[in-house]
Amino acid sequence: MLVLSRKKNESIVINDDISIVVVEIRGDKVRLGVEAPKEVPVHRREVYDAIKKAESEQQTAGDIDAAPTE
Secondary structure: OOOOOOOOOOEEEEOOOEEEEEEEEEOOEEEEEEEOOOOOOOOOHHHHHHHHHHHHHHHHHHHHHOOOOO
């Protein structure tokens, strides 16, 4: 993991087309702005985990539906 220190209004760049900007620092909360192409999905970790879990459950249900019957 790369760990960087940034101040308000400073940013980092990922792969030439994604920028992450420190918008605000208030107490123990940091607000980040993410600029990325529309085709690049950007989610909070808990939302990403929920999406992956739902996809996994759908795939599992699909595998059960596709199972051969005797």
